[in-house]
Amino acid sequence: MTDPTRIAAPAVRRGWLERGPGPDAARGHEDFVEVSWDKALDLLSTELLRVRSEHGNEAIYGGSYGWASAGRFHHAQSQLHRFLNAFGGFTSSRNTYSNGTSSVVLPYIVGSAVDALRNGSSWPTIVANTELLVAFGGVPEKNVFVTPGGVTRHHTPGFLAQLADRNVEVALISPLREDLPDRLQARWYPIRPATDTALMLGLAHTLATEDLHDRQFLDRYCTGYAEFERYLLGAEDGIAKDAPWASALTEIPPEDIVALARRMAVHRTFITVTWSLQRIEHGEQPVWAAIALAAMLGQIGLPGGGFGHGYGSMGDTGDIGPDFRVPHLSQGTNPVRQFIPVARIADMLLNPGTRYHYDGTERVYPDIRLVYWSGGNPFHHHQDLNRLRKAFSQPDTVIVHEPFWTATARHADIVLPTTTALEREDFGSGRRDTHLIAMHRIAEPHAQARDDYVILGAVAARLGIEDQFTEGRTPREWLVDLYESWRERLVDQGVAVPSFPDFWEAGEYRLPNDSSERTLWSDFRANPVAHRLATPSGRIEITSQRVAAFGYDDCPGHPAWLEPVEWLGGERAQRFPLQLIANQPRTRLHGQLDGGAVSQGGKVAGREAVRLHPLDAKPRGIDEGDVVRIFNDRGACLAGAVLATDLRPGVVQLPTGAWFDPVGSLCVHGNPNVLTADVPSSRLSQGCTGQHVLVEIEPFVGEPPGISVRRPPVLSRDRER
Structure with missing residues (x-):
């Protein structure tokens, strides 16, 4: 303060x-x-x-x-x-920057982004029923302590511990081993960044060609599978999206891809995709491909089976807290439609x-x-x-x-x-939170x-x-009015809610318990006619004729492999051969409290820490603790080197959130967004693509510039003051 x-x-x-x-x-x-x-x-x-x-x-x-x-x-x-x-x-x-790509494409596939993002299986259901958790992007535990509005009770770490106790099989598909807690004995597939869609297609090809897919589910609950299968088999382009093809892109052995597909077909399998996977070029594709893969398994709507999006991206995904809106201030209506x-x-x-x-x-x-x-x-x-x-x-x-x-x-x-x-x-509460908190000054x-x-x-x-x-109204009068109006609505529903003075003195109110399992997908599975989805067909659209009709070459009408510019197969890789992952930090939320003790304790040489594999550090002459320059043709930043073996060679990790501190085009503090490309995921979603970028790293020679963001800019006083 x-x-x-x-x-x-x-x-x-x-x-x-x-x-x-x-x-x-x-x-x-x-x-x-x-x-x-x-x-x-x-x-x-x-x-x-x-x-x-x-x-x-x-x-x-x-x-x-x-x-x-x-x-x-x-x-x-x-x-x-x-x-x-x-x-x-x-x-x-x-x-949003968080899941803006998914929010646009999901309605075309399943009818509602909210249902896909918020109403998947709860963690207790996953713990009790899932036999194989296939986690694209993992379940990064550092992220589950965060929810808009706050979190009163942190449930997810306990459920992850229960998965470990039950010895649930987990397939971690990520370049970073830390994307899953160590206590979970996962099989780690250190995939090449931005190739998750290729792996999903390779898994789907195995299911199709070995007759491991659920034809009855696809016929009853989905539309457009035949077109997608033609693509998998290479009927149009002559390229079968089989395990060897996927292996060449992902660098996961083809026999491992085939074996994983077979295990997914015989176990109750839950496929998760973190939000990070859609914050890339063509970010629609891994989300769409994962839904298609889950549909081929035929387990959508079964307890602990199917598809989830955002598990490990936010604390409320899969949480069991009550799901209703707390008091809030109306924004009114915006007359401008732009x-x-x-x-x-x-x-x-x-x-x-x-x-x-x-x-x-x-x-x-x-x-x-x-x-x-x-x-x-x-x-x-x-x-x-x-x-x-x-x-x-x-x-x-x-x-x-x-x-x-x-x-x-x-x-x-x-x-x-x-x-x-x-x-x-004020008063505060997060999504699916257990309490409304009285925030005293x-x-x-x-x-x-x-x-x-x-x-x-x-x-x-x-x-x-x-x-x-x-x-x-004064601020206190607004608090009383908003709370009492909200209280009246709940009392009319038979819920006992204390008066504002009692709530304010107590400091909190435990919200009514509503921890029942979400019913969207189970209801749809039980009766797809009565509970049709809000898609044109009322079913899961593995191929969307509406998206296809837009004619976007960067987002076709079904899941597809589309090579991004920021990837090792392109021309840029000759100059910038390392793939940088700009993920969420451990020591703060985004850039908030970057000057605080916890965030500062994670710095190296006063700058954000960049993790790289010793096999990448040695030929570049980089040692632990060195100040390094990370650069491409958009800009450069300084960071402190940390050598680690729990990420795949060729990948470097620089979290977001270091306060931007520019000296020319160089950020001396370590903000990776001086490097990332300001291009959209596709013409469909126009989502952000800041998760991955190609870079090179070298030791910084000489005395590095000092950090200036820890002090105010130059200030003077107006004479009229």
Whole structure:
């Protein structure tokens, strides 16, 4: 709460303050001037009115994407979007960086992304019934401690321990052995990154040619299998997608592929795919191929069998907690219909008016003049950060609410200091959480920090929309009103819920228990007519005629192997022969609390740790603890070397989340997104592709540049203060 990077007062970038709004390449480079709250809010309000008057509400991008407070009232995105909706609307974003590709393609396959992502088998059902767990991307235990809104009871580690106690057979398919807890005695298949689809096709080919697939299930519950089988057998292209073919791509021995397929056919098999697999070029394919593979086994809808997506990606996937919405603040309705897929922000800012494809439609990027961000940090989760810096130079004005001097705040024009969750009152609960938590304030706001609600309420008063935004309530009055309205609905259903004063004094309320097994797939299996899926056929679409009709060569109508640019078979590999995996860190959530003791304790030489195999380190002259330069033709970063044998040779691992600290095109702190490509997964989803990238590594020669993100930018005080 008192970190040196806390923002103490409203601040305005010097160039914007002196020259006024407009595109400016100095963003991210200039110093800031601290001003009074009144001056900052007057400047902000005047600029909002100017942009709306001259360009319309569509020219305002309400970014506010990313992780924010666990509190449901002070949730930063909800506050900002509510305010902008009251102001007449804004250009918004759609989907997420986490699973944006899956969210678009899953409705075409199974009718609903929510059902596929949230309503799979629970962990108790898997523990009790699964005989073979085939984990593409593993089940990384570090990720299951995280859920939007928080986690009161961490159930997943206990269920993983029960799998180990039962000696359930696990096939770990990942370049990283740490993607599954050590206590699970798994067979590790150290697959070449980005070739999971090829392995799935090789497994499917074995099932088809050895007559191990469930024809009755495919006929009754699926459509389009015949077209997919023709592809597997090479009827059109002359290439059979058999085990030897898959082995050449995955570097898993063909006999191991055949043996795994046979074991999957005779055991109750649950196939999981982590979200990481769809954060690549053609990320639709491993998700689609895994569903097709599960359908061929005929076990979808059986307890502990079938397909799951996101087990090990988030703590609530497979969890057993209650599933209903807790009190929350309404955002209202956005009158502006314009939106972009969330990962296309740089494209939008750099190319206004450009046409692009998305989900079967052709759209046009709007001309954004003002970016308003509260909650989240695009300079953490976006790709090709040097390109994003150029994109952030294009708008007339960038406004950011932040507690800390993140890279996003440093690339803003008007920066407003906000409170942290410990400095305000709220209530919080995560998805499938067991409790609603009373979040008592335990500290006074830092320096001049204010709640987002208070800031936006003051702006709303200047714009004449205060009543619409605040409805005349203080934050405490909102908490009471939201809670009591929610309580009344539950009481009407016969649920005993304490009054707000009793809840607040107790500090928590245990939510009604609803740990029953999800019934979607079992109901569908029992009666596919009465419980038809929301696909055109009402069945699982192994081939989708709708997707095929779009004519996207980067996402055909059935699962297929499509070679990505960022992969070892391409021309780039001659210059950048190592595959870097930019996965989630062990020591923080994304970039949050990167300056904290836990995150700092994982640094090497003050920089993010990069793990590489000794067989890759030795010929490059790299030793344990060395500062190394990781580079490609997009940029470079420095990191501290850690030698490890629990990842396959040719693969290096650099987690995301080190605060972006640029010196030219070099990030001296170790943010891998200076290296990743800002290209979409496909024209269907326009999802992000930041999981994999080709790089080279070399020892850094000389004295490495110092880390600057642990202190604020240069600040001066406005004379009027």
